[in-house]
Amino acid sequence: MKCSLCGLEYDENAVSCHAACPLARHCTVVCCPGCGYQTPDTSKSRLARSLRRVFGINHAPAPETRGHRCCLRDLATGKTGRVISVDTDNEAVAERLLIMGIMPGCDLTLVQRRPAIVVRAGYTELSLEDDIAKAIVMEVPA
Amino acid sequence: MSHCAGNGETCHDDDNGVIVLVGNPNVGKSVIFGALTGRYVTVSNYPGTTVELAEGRLPDGSVIVDTPGTNTLYGNSDDERVTRDILLSGERNLRAVVQVADAKNLRRALLLTSQLAELKLPVVLAINMVDEAAAHGIRLDSERLSPLVWIEVVPMVATRGEGLDRLLQSLQHARPLKRLDSYTPELESAIDRVEMLLPDDLPARRATAMRLLAGDTELAQRFSLNGALSDIQAEIATRTMRPVKSLLIEQQISAAWRLADEVMTIHRHQREGIAWNLSRWAVHPVWGWPILIAVLFAVYKLVGEFGAGTLVDFMEGTVFGEWINPLATRIVDAALPIPFIHDLLVGDYGLITMALTYGLALVLPIVSLFFIAFSILEDSGYLPRLAVMLNRAFMVMGLNGKAVLPMVLGLGCDTMATLSTRMLETRKERLLTTLLLALGVPCSAQLGVILGMMSAVGPAGAVIWAGVIVATMLAVGLIAARLLPGDRSPFILELPPMRLPRISNILIKTAARVEWYLKEVLPLFAIGTLLLFALDRTGALVLAEQVASPIVVGLLGLPAAATGAFLIGFLRRDYGAAGLFAMSLAGELTAQQVLVSLIVITLFMPCIANLLLIVKEFGVRVAVNVAGIVFPLAFAVGGLVNALLRAFGVAF
Ligand SMILES: Nc1nc2c(ncn2[C@@H]2O[C@H](COP(=O)(O)OP(=O)(O)OP(=O)(O)O)[C@@H](O)[C@H]2O)c(=O)[nH]1
Ligand SMILES: [Mg+2]
Numbered sequence: 001m002k003c004s005l006c007g008l009e010y011d012e013n014a015v016s017c018h019a020a021c022p023l024a025r026h027c028t029v030v031c032c033p034g035c036g037y038q039t040p041d042t043s044k045s046r047l048a049r050s051l052r053r054v055f056g057i058n059h060a061p062a063p064e065t066r067g068h069r070c071c072l073r074d075l076a077t078g079k080t081g082r083v084i085s086v087d088t089d090n091e092a093v094a095e096r097l098l099i100m101g102i103m104p105g106c107d108l109t110l111v112q113r114r115p116a117i118v119v120r121a122g123y124t125e126l127s128l129e130d131d132i133a134k135a136i137v138m139e140v141p142a
Numbered sequence: 143m144s145h146c147a148g149n150g151e152t153c154h155d156d157d158n159g160v161i162v163l164v165g166n167p168n169v170g171k172s173v174i175f176g177a178l179t180g181r182y183v184t185v186s187n188y189p190g191t192t193v194e195l196a197e198g199r200l201p202d203g204s205v206i207v208d209t210p211g212t213n214t215l216y217g218n219s220d221d222e223r224v225t226r227d228i229l230l231s232g233e234r235n236l237r238a239v240v241q242v243a244d245a246k247n248l249r250r251a252l253l254l255t256s257q258l259a260e261l262k263l264p265v266v267l268a269i270n271m272v273d274e275a276a277a278h279g280i281r282l283d284s285e286r287l288s289p290l291v292w293i294e295v296v297p298m299v300a301t302r303g304e305g306l307d308r309l310l311q312s313l314q315h316a317r318p319l320k321r322l323d324s325y326t327p328e329l330e331s332a333i334d335r336v337e338m339l340l341p342d343d344l345p346a347r348r349a350t351a352m353r354l355l356a357g358d359t360e361l362a363q364r365f366s367l368n369g370a371l372s373d374i375q376a377e378i379a380t381r382t383m384r385p386v387k388s389l390l391i392e393q394q395i396s397a398a399w400r401l402a403d404e405v406m407t408i409h410r411h412q413r414e415g416i417a418w419n420l421s422r423w424a425v426h427p428v429w430g431w432p433i434l435i436a437v438l439f440a441v442y443k444l445v446g447e448f449g450a451g452t453l454v455d456f457m458e459g460t461v462f463g464e465w466i467n468p469l470a471t472r473i474v475d476a477a478l479p480i481p482f483i484h485d486l487l488v489g490d491y492g493l494i495t496m497a498l499t500y501g502l503a504l505v506l507p508i509v510s511l512f513f514i515a516f517s518i519l520e521d522s523g524y525l526p527r528l529a530v531m532l533n534r535a536f537m538v539m540g541l542n543g544k545a546v547l548p549m550v551l552g553l554g555c556d557t558m559a560t561l562s563t564r565m566l567e568t569r570k571e572r573l574l575t576t577l578l579l580a581l582g583v584p585c586s587a588q589l590g591v592i593l594g595m596m597s598a599v600g601p602a603g604a605v606i607w608a609g610v611i612v613a614t615m616l617a618v619g620l621i622a623a624r625l626l627p628g629d630r631s632p633f634i635l636e637l638p639p640m641r642l643p644r645i646s647n648i649l650i651k652t653a654a655r656v657e658w659y660l661k662e663v664l665p666l667f668a669i670g671t672l673l674l675f676a677l678d679r680t681g682a683l684v685l686a687e688q689v690a691s692p693i694v695v696g697l698l699g700l701p702a703a704a705t706g707a708f709l710i711g712f713l714r715r716d717y718g719a720a721g722l723f724a725m726s727l728a729g730e731l732t733a734q735q736v737l738v739s740l741i742v743i744t745l746f747m748p749c750i751a752n753l754l755l756i757v758k759e760f761g762v763r764v765a766v767n768v769a770g771i772v773f774p775l776a777f778a779v780g781g782l783v784n785a786l787l788r789a790f791g792v793a794f
Contacts, residue, residue, distance in 0.1 A: 114427040
């Protein structure tokens with residue numbers, strides 16, 4: 001994290017105020033070790049996290065999905081990945097996706113997740129329901 | 143000859159051969175059809191605008207047919223079947239096929255091309271929307287594509303008329319397509335085997351065989367080969383572990399994509415302009431809602447306040463109230479001083495004082511403005527985005543967001559919207575949507591009158607009205623979804639780009655709709671008035687008022703005179719609403735009575751035409767059931783609201 005007052009770059013997980021303070025476990029504020037300036041750590045606050053989700057702003061994707069496989073629904077918004085497979089028993093769904101150009105090897109960008117999933121495939125924008133997006137397995141570049 | 147230009151009826155003047163326009167949804171087929179024939183068919187910016195065939199004539203006199211958009215020839219929704227039938231049935235003598243493609247989506251277009259190749263018909267490929275593709279930095283080399291598919295390829299910008307002449311010329315040189323795909327040997331032998339089962343004189347045997355393999359039970363029944371067919375399908379499926387349809391499409395797709403990538407160059411990356419940002423905001427989890435409310439508010443301002451307020455006041459109060467009606471009365475009384483004629487034309491239920499006044503003064507200004515607002519929404523591309531916003535609510539009712547399109551179209555005309563349910567995939571969805579349309583979606587004319595009456599009940603009344611209607615629809619949808627057999631189809635909807643609506647299209651579309659209103663609705667108003675006049679003359683109206691009194695007066699707490707409005711409401715509910723509007727303007731209804739009568743008339747069946755269309759699309763039984771649910775429910779909900787309003791002593 002970079003302090004917005006003095007510009008010092010520091011590791012927000014190792015700041016001394018958290019190491020010493022008994023309330024640190026639920027504390028959502030970090031203090032800059034250089035100047036003491038307090039910054040809210042939005043990744044720690046549940047409220048901030050859900051607000052970000054509502055507004056469709058993503059924090060950094062969870063580390064385990066980076067360079068790994070995940071389903072389209074769990075892709076970070078704004079991220080592009082490559083379709084690996086479409087795992088659905090519903091033939092109608094598989095076929096519709098195929099026709100719209102969603103098949104293994106093609107690139108998809110997740111535009112938003114709510115109120116319904118919207119993806120971009122080439123020059124086509126598509127809206128899908130959650131269950132379908134869960135069935136599309138993606139590989140996200142590291 | 144000219145009879146062919148008429149209302150979608152087929153011309154049996156096919157000797158010269160018919161030309162068919164096909165293509166993916168929303169690629170501009172109807173724009174091209176309009177430009178070539180001079181006949182207007184609805185053009186809107188969402189997939190699924192055209193749901194039935196439209197016929198017209200080219201300058202040289204040959205017949206051309208516009209079809210519903212389809213992504214494959216193997217689709218199974220009702221609108222896709224319409225396209226399948228004209229291409230495969232062999233009933234029409236087809237001379238050529240014009241495939242219209244979206245230059246931004248060449249891959250998907252070429253999938254359809256490769257399926258068309260199996261028809262062995264002469265084809266011309268029109269690559270439309272070259273302007274939008276260029277804005278995205280996509281360049282298509284049509285000179286290179288043409289020899290690769292053996293047919294003429296015409297780049298076009300249909301909305302600006304570019305390429306039309308070349309398209310007409312190249313129709314003279316239409317040739318059969320090159321086969322683009324090659325199938326695995328086992329698939330080929332399966333196609334051959336099915337082909338053997340088909341009659342020899344069928345024109346598109348191979349294409350029909352492929353469609354049968356892809357699983358079209360209706361077609362299989364027509365050739366009565368369900369058993370033999372499923373054997374072949376099962377054989378392939380066990381050998382390859384995949385359904386035949388997917389195998390076919392996959393092999394076609396890979397060929398199509400290879401070809402598309404060969405002729406397409408992307409020399410600049412997508413420009414994310416205003417349209418893209420608007421598109422994002424319109425479906426944004428947060429900003430999407432204020433935008434939705436702003437859109438509704440703007441429509442209300444234009445239609446409800448300006449139309450139903452200012453314009454109606456002027457037309458009703460001044461034009462008809464001070465000029466036409468007094469003048470007509472004087473002329474009639476001077477020329478034909480017979481009481482019967484007086485009453486027939488300018489009496490309480492007079493053709494001029496009632497039918498014309500309601501039709502032209504109360505409803506026409508409102509529907510015209512509504513049609514304008516509606517056309518703008520249709521052409522901007524907002525409607526599919528509304529479907530994204532409302533998807534969740536619709537899932538509760540056993541539908542998916544796609545059903546938002548017919549429901550919103552119902553605000554224009556419920557009958558057209560019932561036809562548009564063809565774009566939905568399952569019969570269950572079509573039935574549910576038809577029922578909900580008949581029950582609770584007020585059409586433009588009625589909506590306008592309702593907005594006008596709202597002023598009597600104020601914002602609180604408006605909220606109660608909307609709440610009751612939405613709650614009734616949700617409840618009925620919820621229950622009907624559980625009772626009706628079948629499934630909801632999965633929600634996959636393409637969002638077309640947001641586009642700046644073209645004023646010419648909006649004016650033409652509005653004019654076409656206003657003409658429809660004047661031609662089809664006004665005569666019904668006249669019939670309704672005549673009916674009321676006859677009932678009034680014979681004393682039957684008084685009788686009806688007495689018979690209906692337990693319901694109208696007892697249950698709903700309305701004056702007995704409202705019976706007349708409900709009676710004509712059976713014919714057209716907006717006409718019934720206009721009758722109630724007139725009563726409320728005359729101060730004959732209290733605010734509670736206005737609210738109750740509004741709710742009842744909103745929940746009525748839209749009109750006779752709607753009922754007849756339901757008969758045509760789904761059969762008499764469904765129509766009777768729908769009517770049997772809607773009418774009693776309308777009175778029951780009205781009675782309930784009346785009782786609640788009284789019990790809680792709500793006043794406005
Ligand atoms: N920019 C641009 N827009 C076009 C062009 N041709 C058509 N459009 C727009 O594309 C939209 C769809 O046009 P339609 O003619 O209704 O398409 P369709 O193929 O008949 O669609 P369906 O009947 O739904 O299958 C409209 O908003 C047109 O204004 C074009 O060449 N350039
Ligand atoms: Mg069309």
